[in-house]
Amino acid sequence: xxxxxxxxxxxxxxxxxxxxxxHAGALVTAEVRCEVEYDGRTSGYLGPGDRLLVAKPDGTVLxxxxxxxxxVNWMPAGGTVTASVGDASGEPVVVARRTNPRERVEVRVRxxxxxxxxxxxxxxxxxxSGTEAEMHDYIAANPEEVEEGLRxxxxxxxxxxxxxxxxxxxxxxxxVVIEVKRVQATLTHFDQLxxxxxxxxxDEDDVDGTERAVRGMLVAPSASARVKRxxxxxxxxxxxxxxxxxxxxxxxxxxxxxx
Amino acid sequence: xxxxxxxxxxxxxxxxxxxxxxHAGALVTAEVRCEVEYDGRTSGYLGPGDRLLVAKPDGTVLxxxxxxxxxVNWMPAGGTVTASVGDASGEPVVVARRTNPRERVEVRVRxxxxxxxxxxxxxxxxxxSGTEAEMHDYIAANPEEVEEGLRxxxxxxxxxxxxxxxxxxxxxxxxVVIEVKRVQATLTHFDQLxxxxxxxxxDEDDVDGTERAVRGMLVAPSASARVKRxxxxxxxxxxxxxxxxxxxxxxxxxxxxxx
DNA sequence: ACCTTGATTTCGGTT
DNA sequence: AACCGAAGTCAAGGT
Numbered sequence: 001x002x003x004x005x006x007x008x009x010x011x012x013x014x015x016x017x018x019x020x021x022x023h024a025g026a027l028v029t030a031e032v033r034c035e036v037e038y039d040g041r042t043s044g045y046l047g048p049g050d051r052l053l054v055a056k057p058d059g060t061v062l063x064x065x066x067x068x069x070x071x072v073n074w075m076p077a078g079g080t081v082t083a084s085v086g087d088a089s090g091e092p093v094v095v096a097r098r099t100n101p102r103e104r105v106e107v108r109v110r111x112x113x114x115x116x117x118x119x120x121x122x123x124x125x126x127x128x129s130g131t132e133a134e135m136h137d138y139i140a141a142n143p144e145e146v147e148e149g150l151r152x153x154x155x156x157x158x159x160x161x162x163x164x165x166x167x168x169x170x171x172x173x174x175x176v177v178i179e180v181k182r183v184q185a186t187l188t189h190f191d192q193l194x195x196x197x198x199x200x201x202x203d204e205d206d207v208d209g210t211e212r213a214v215r216g217m218l219v220a221p222s223a224s225a226r227v228k229r230x231x232x233x234x235x236x237x238x239x240x241x242x243x244x245x246x247x248x249x250x251x252x253x254x255x256x257x258x259x
Numbered sequence: 260x261x262x263x264x265x266x267x268x269x270x271x272x273x274x275x276x277x278x279x280x281x282h283a284g285a286l287v288t289a290e291v292r293c294e295v296e297y298d299g300r301t302s303g304y305l306g307p308g309d310r311l312l313v314a315k316p317d318g319t320v321l322x323x324x325x326x327x328x329x330x331v332n333w334m335p336a337g338g339t340v341t342a343s344v345g346d347a348s349g350e351p352v353v354v355a356r357r358t359n360p361r362e363r364v365e366v367r368v369r370x371x372x373x374x375x376x377x378x379x380x381x382x383x384x385x386x387x388s389g390t391e392a393e394m395h396d397y398i399a400a401n402p403e404e405v406e407e408g409l410r411x412x413x414x415x416x417x418x419x420x421x422x423x424x425x426x427x428x429x430x431x432x433x434x435v436v437i438e439v440k441r442v443q444a445t446l447t448h449f450d451q452l453x454x455x456x457x458x459x460x461x462d463e464d465d466v467d468g469t470e471r472a473v474r475g476m477l478v479a480p481s482a483s484a485r486v487k488r489x490x491x492x493x494x495x496x497x498x499x500x501x502x503x504x505x506x507x508x509x510x511x512x513x514x515x516x517x518x
Numbered sequence: 519a520c521c522t523t524g525a526t527t528t529c530g531g532t533t
Numbered sequence: 534a535a536c537c538g539a540a541g542t543c544a545a546g547g548t
Contacts, residue, residue, distance in 0.1 A: 002309060003290045003372040005264060027325050029288055029311060031262045031377040041526040042389035049381030050261060052288060052313065058326040066286050066379040067317040069335040070543060073385070076328040076528065103526065113262040114375055118290040120325040122308030126332070130301035132539065161489060162446055162537070183300070187421055191450030198493070224521060230420055234457070300541040329528060335543065362541070391524065421522065446537070483536060
């Protein structure tokens, strides 16, 4: 039996089941009416209401309101969780703490509608495709999809200002710094490229002062108008790479699009 | 009664309870053995294992492994959720979809250990202190804590490159662009300030080419060595503002403890 | 609806 | 342990 279920358990049962379950490596969910206090990186208070409380054996605690993806209060994995019965209130109190940063979540339970211990066995790992790392692989294998004649010189090059996605060379032999984004490019992505480009600021102009000795490219499926303008103003190039394939040498992707 | 609880429900019950609950504005949690498929911004597959499944009436779906803060698969609020019994498998299938972006999560349930409908009533709002917005208020009220003689001219000033936190003026009347961070400053925060500073790039140097006509300040509790170096190299100033207090009367709690 | 930014971001990788 | 950057980031607030 993977679950043990309790309807309207009393305070002692709630505290005991939570402590035992977490200690044994099981997760606990509880439907409760509670109030929550958080103190740490910020501090906050959530007044009484009905919420779903989840505690995992790795120290994770989640308090979910009836809406929204994100928990209203939580503790990430790595902390310690204790459940006890409050001296004054006689009600269950769940406290999750951690250090670095030092923070604390306290859930004061007013009423427990239901409580479930779940001895979950899960060894499967999530496998994902279409990540930025795969887009890197695609570009490394198909640099001509970014620009005809482009040759990758280095991948993930470390500099004193951070890591360049690609350091490349164009058909003319001019160095090209490339920042790749899987999603629509934002100002922070532009910033990143700009920061790397500043490393070459001293070499920026040719003898006649008109041509760049190093090109900077932001490669992404799209970008907002503001991002494009920032690129234009900074002398950087936005290259729309609308799609990428992970298999073989695809020929369906459109070529570099200089607006 | 706020919860209805089912132990080892059959497939029809699972599908029916989920559909009814979500339609009625209740949340559902289920302890299940399942596999999950995601298709959308990326695509992914999670093989069979025991997980906690949560569905909320706003369209949120969460699949939690026994560890970690974040769900392994999910759908944010706003989508539609359907639960049915698979024709071939005879097992429950929960599908969550949304458009913009178009994506889909399919949870194929192999076994349902437990199922709970929770008619949660929660009107309380979370109240938080120590946010960046409060740090802005503090600086607006106490500019001398940043620098003696500093005067705030504008807050949240929009420019073609984004929003300045503060546009100020120092004791000498020199304009100061200020970017504020509640947490330790990182390179991306430096980047942000740098981007805003580029707006004034033409005015950067005095007649003798040594003094800036506009100052740039990154205000945060701390910064990494690399960030400090980047500021130095770019002619920007890092100002450590280790702590801040709110003016609000009656709040005894000390706010974020920076160090 | 899009854009910009903050977030108790979390998480993983590397130094 | 700190730092850096991705994330299916989410969510709020403004235009």
